[in-house]
Amino acid sequence: xxxxxxxxxxxxxxxxxxxxxxxxxxxxxxxxxxxxxxxxxxxxxxxxxxxxxxxxxxxxxxxxxxxxxxxxxxxxxxxxxxxxxxxxxxxxxxxxxxxxxxxxxxxxxxxxxxxxxxxxxxxxxxxxxxxxxxxxxxxxxxxxxxxxxxxxxxxxxxxxxxxxxxxxxxxxxxxxxxxxxxxxxxxxxxxxxxxxxxxxxxxxxxxxxxxxxxxxxxxxxxxxxxxxxxxxxxxxxxxxxxxxxxxxxxxxxx
Numbered sequence: 001x002x003x004x005x006x007x008x009x010x011x012x013x014x015x016x017x018x019x020x021x022x023x024x025x026x027x028x029x030x031x032x033x034x035x036x037x038x039x040x041x042x043x044x045x046x047x048x049x050x051x052x053x054x055x056x057x058x059x060x061x062x063x064x065x066x067x068x069x070x071x072x073x074x075x076x077x078x079x080x081x082x083x084x085x086x087x088x089x090x091x092x093x094x095x096x097x098x099x100x101x102x103x104x105x106x107x108x109x110x111x112x113x114x115x116x117x118x119x120x121x122x123x124x125x126x127x128x129x130x131x132x133x134x135x136x137x138x139x140x141x142x143x144x145x146x147x148x149x150x151x152x153x154x155x156x157x158x159x160x161x162x163x164x165x166x167x168x169x170x171x172x173x174x175x176x177x178x179x180x181x182x183x184x185x186x187x188x189x190x191x192x193x194x195x196x197x198x199x200x201x202x203x204x205x206x207x208x209x210x211x212x213x214x215x216x217x218x219x220x221x222x223x224x225x226x227x228x229x230x231x232x233x234x235x236x237x238x239x240x241x242x243x244x245x246x247x248x249x250x251x252x253x254x
């Protein structure tokens with residue numbers, strides 16, 4: 001089976017330019033319009049360009065802890081198959097569970113053929129000789145893995161491994177930033193909803209207290225009883241009082 005073309009390692013000037021572009025992309029990820037999938041796709045391509053590997057992919061854990069491919073440097077079927085296989089066995093699964101990088105793995109070597117026989121056989125059949133897996137991790141939190149494949153049996157040196165881990169760390173930062181933004185947006189929405197509900201309830205209490213010539217505490221108690229008896233949200237019931245949609249004498253009689 002054919003495989004993706006192996007890129008030559010870029011020269012120093014070219015690598016510096018590519019690194020600068022990669023970190024500009026990270027900076028762009030801090031805005032609200034950031035697309036995680038698009039960013040990770042670009043990062044996978046950057047890995048191929050910067051490290052001279054044949055292909056790269058980012059796998060993230062879903063809420064059930066299953067690794068899912070979210071970005072790849074190429075869309076060839078055999079590459080996607082290798083990433084998908086690692087939901088069941090492979091260095092990505094081991095890396096995700098342990099948080100430990102697996103580097104310079106010879107796919108025909110004893111480690112690969114013993115620990116992941118099906119994965120190693122499929123990778124070799126696809127034309128790959130080496131693989132690297134690095135965790136996407138911050139502290140004790142492991143989000144997924146960065147997986148690299150090489151068609152040539154060439155080891156990556158310590159500097160290249162460090163760069164690969166830096167790119168994995170960049171991916172981690174971007175993902176956590178996006179999740180933080182989404183969480184903030186949800187929290188802001190929830191806060192606004194809570195504030196709006198509180199205003200409606202206060203208004204309804206005032207309407208009922210004025211209408212019935214009672215205390216606001218008594219008005220609130222009657223409003224809450226009516227909401228519970230009719231399986232309504234208190235804020236919804238209050239809004240109906242304010243807009244005049246609800247028979248307030250009916251509330252008083254509950």
